[in-house]
Amino acid sequence: MDSLFVNLKKGLLDFLSSFLPADFVMIASALVSIIAIAILGPFTMMYLTWFERKLISRIQNRIGPNRVGIFGLLQPLADGVKMLTKEDIVPDGADKVVHFLAPVVTVIPALLVFSVVPFGRNMAAVDLNVGFLFFIAVSATTTIAIFMGSWASRNKFSLLGGMRSVAQLVSYEVPMVLSAVPVILATGSLSTVSIVEAQSGWHGLKWFVFTPWGLVAFVIFYLCGVAECNRTPFDIPEGESEIVAGFHTEYSGMKFALWYMAEFMNVFTISGLTATLFLGGYQGPFLPSWVWFFTKTYALVFVMMWFRGTLPRLRVDQLMGLAWKFFLPFTLINLFVAGLWFFLPTRGLRVGVSLALLAVSFGFLVWVNKPFVPEKRMYEFAE
């Protein structure tokens, strides 16, 4: 059961190798993985939209989609048909080629990062020895796509949204990478599979999140991930009440669907990566590995949607302040703490020193970042 999908693929390849030359079997092996991801990606997106709508409805005391299929399960299909048949509008002043390319380009990195996510034991499409960096690097290219879309639309709101989005992505990338460095320090490898394997102790429960630095890094990494996906409460690039719809204001029909798809795939992969780095990936007792992976990932996705249903949007300066003035120093301190953790000899000492240092620096950072609130508001012209 654990290696169900692995065996399926192996069986298929055995069957093919009975009548195909070896070269073709290699190509076929790659193709199988590619096709699996290409199906998984859009499928995930479709049902995440459904999931989100259902969940938000529950939070808001509504029922949500329930007309198409049982529990509205066919709603994504209906939406897809609607998207496909919608009129494709390109603004008159737009740069036509770039306007067309942008949504296409944005989907590519979103799909590419699936290749290094270990979905289960032996279920990473490619075990790159720089897997984690690959993930970060490829998802960093999303900024270019957003730039293309926002610039090509020739629309103020698009451009504003694009600017905001890029500023946000660039800012949050720094603490995101830095918060993951302790994990790499612990593993000694950048490969996602090795990171998961390093958490295999205690019957699959020795997750990095159970250490002080791991917990801090997990929270920061996850919040930065939420910001990287432009999701509430960090969704100022597409804040409906401020700049219409941000960088995809001028998109409709299938192109809009592509933007949407990229966003939801990012939500999935970021959650998957968080689970891989901190929650032991596919490690876990009793259940098959891939079940564990999807459980953890969907739990994290659920939390993201929960955020959306609960939290109000941040202001731009708050957003930047959070990244640069709080997350960045805290990740640096956390990195130091992680170094100490491996340096100190006894377990009690490790826990004590790490917790003390983290608590002190947390308090200190909170104190430093205390917003300026005048004790008494003075109105100059009021009598």
Place this chain on the structure above:
Amino acid sequence: MVKLAYLIPFFPLASFTTLIFFGKRLGPKSALVAIGASLLSLATAAPFVWGALGGETYAHSFEWLRLAGKPLLFGIWIDSLSAMMLFVVTSVGSLIIIYSVGYMHHDPRFPRFFAYLSLFMAAMLSLVLSPNFVMFYMSWELVGLCSYLLIGFWFEKDSAARASKKAFITTRIGDVALFLGILLLFFTTGTMELKNLKPEFLGAFAQHSRALTLAGILIFGGAVGKSAQFPLHVWLPDAMEGPTPVSALIHAATMVAAGVYLVARSFGLITMFPDSLTVIATIGSLTAFMAAFFGLTQTDIKRVLAYSTISQLGFMIAALGLKGYAAGTFHLMTHAFFKALLFLGAGSVIHGTGTQDIREMGGLLKKMPHTGLTFLIASLAIAGVPPLSGFWSKDEILVAAFESENRIFYYVLSATAAMTAFYMFRLVFLTFFGKPRKELHVHESPAVMTIPLWLLAIGSAVLGIPGSPWMNHFFQRFINGSIGGEAIEHAMNPFVMNVSVGLGLGGVLLAAVVYLLFPALATFFGKALKPLYLASYHKLWLDELYQATVIRAWYGLGGLLARFDLDVIDGAVNGAGAGTLRLSAIKNWIDVHIVDGLVNEVGAVTQAFSSLLRRIQTGLIQNYLFILFLGILVILFFEQR
């Protein structure tokens, strides 16, 4: 467990970085950070000191850099000697930092002061912990820097700024010697490790005995600078321009003792090649005697103490030079406590009275009971009155001197001990007894200052006991665990002990007679022994001598060079100029009438051409770049064939 020792200097360092960046924001709270850091260091150091008392040695090191195939190591090494220093630095340091809260209360750069103190603690602790000369030398320079910063802490005062420069430059001379010594040692034996300074290791290099003797003396040169030994002692009295806690911490208890520590560390090297021993013993006793002599007549309370410090450091150095390893290190520890106490007491007096001149004080004991009592305890300790700590350690040194080949050291040091008692009690009687000589608004210092005083007083009273026969010379056996060479074994010597008690009490009594009972005697003695009095008061004119010789020589050299510049070169230039002027007057006529006509024609032609050529100078960077590239292309073309 061993790696935990890295945290000892880390805490003050963290405090330093915090305070240097957030000191303004923390304001008065910054003292808490510094105190917390030093107390944490103390707590971290405690298990190591305890372990060292049990005879353990801790060592750990890692490679910092590899230059030309030689690894430069960082690390820690704690044996009994460094454990003792750890104890002294962390405990005395913490008390002094606490004390500074009261002393520096009104200073506008309050956080900055604690930042520097923390940096100093970090540097001093890493100096004590360092296992090799690389780290040792780095920390050594760092403590020097802190000393510079703290002496010049009130840099608005001209004298403080000058004193800080003087201290820095004077100690630099010793540092250069130390650096050369380290290099000489390294190139001779190929080691930087302090633990290799042992006969077992150095024995293999016996054929280089001359180089190693020189290395020993050069390394001792570092101690001469840092521990203010003759002839580089002149900076320490001036260093009293710094805040008093600084004087207590750096210029009495810890940093100046680093020189003694250095000599004790290289004890193996020195005793192995004993020519240097004579140098060390001579300089030590000379310094001890001379500084005590200067101390007799000073009127500034802190300067008396400064000379006393120099004198006591001379004692330690002399002890080490006479192979009294345990004696010197023991005195180092006891001295740290009572001298810090004396300085803090003096600080309290200055804080309470607002003056430093002992001629203006008097009768302070009633108004400042805590300060006065603790000061008295410390003075008794330094004067060598049993059973306070100073007695035991000084007695050890005198025994070492007594048993050495040359009795003269014993006589000199004994005389110094008597003088020490005399000038210390001169200070005590003038300050705390008698009648007030001037109307001063005296008040006792706050508890944050007096509590450290009392703690230090307890330390100065009892810390001699471990080295006494009552505890069967526990300290000596303990410290000899870290010894690098062979030291003399000395038994109790009742003769020396009785003489030293007699000399100490005699000095006290004499001071009492002169300054308490018959104050007129003081002026009488001053007149009767006028040459001696002046010699002491003017410190043998050593400062003037340096001014007249070394500094004047440099100035003179500079003046000579300037003169050469002005007279010879400028004269030549001026003469040439004058000659040229005359010549040009003649040529002028030729020029105007004959040449100019020609030149104007040439000019016209040149202008015509250059108005064409200047078009190359477009000011457009891309054109320049293109022409540059064409040049490269041409070079490539010719290179290719």
Place this chain on the structure above:
Amino acid sequence: MLILASKLFIYAILFLSLVAALGVVMLPNLFHSALSLVATLIGIAALYLALQAEFIAVVQVLLYVGAVMTLIIFAIMLTHRIGDQTVPQKNQQSLPAFLALAAFVGMVSTLILQSNWPVSETVARVDALALGKALLGVYIFPFEIISVVLIAGLVGAVVIARKD
């Protein structure tokens, strides 16, 4: 068969990178040429992958595409007149520059082809761990200098760009 295919694939990457690079310098619209540069950089990253330098490839994407290009595009978007087709985008020395560069390429190419390169057939694979060890070991000194230069550049950029 597979080796041939991979070779062809690499040559295709090289060719496309060159085309994109030409786009960088030829396209009149600056935004387009920046995008074209992105394409070139990704092509070069793919070349690094083929040369077994995964780490550099990933860093190339992360730093160039993620950071440098973002910065440049940000700056482009802050300038106006970029879409204006009436402003000429080339200066007058385009033809001489082209000729000189053609000569340069010819000369250097013959040099390259004539030289004898002492190469091995297998490429040593350098993983991130070895690279990190080298960076913080043998090359620690240049590494520190680069750090200092980076800080100096950072401060310099702030100072130059600040409105005063």
Place this chain on the structure above:
Amino acid sequence: MPIPLEHILIFSTLLFSIGLYGVLVRRNVIGILISIELILNAVNVNLIAFSRVHTLNPEMGQVFAIFVIALAALAATVGLAIVLALYRVKQTIYADEVNLLKW
């Protein structure tokens, strides 16, 4: 390595030349900056390709490629700051409209 070293070197030469062409010909200063990135990349390609020359140790090329990348990022930052300052002084970002060094 699947393809000969010479081809990669020729590729990098071409890349370098194209970049240099951009630097020499582009009017827009930002365009020049972009072209400089091309030149730096050509250098990097060479560094990586030379990793397989026998006598060198394999990390060397990659380490220096990392250095070049870091410096390229720096160059972009400082270059853009200079462009900003230039625009503030001269109100233009065209290189041939700036000739303050002219005779």
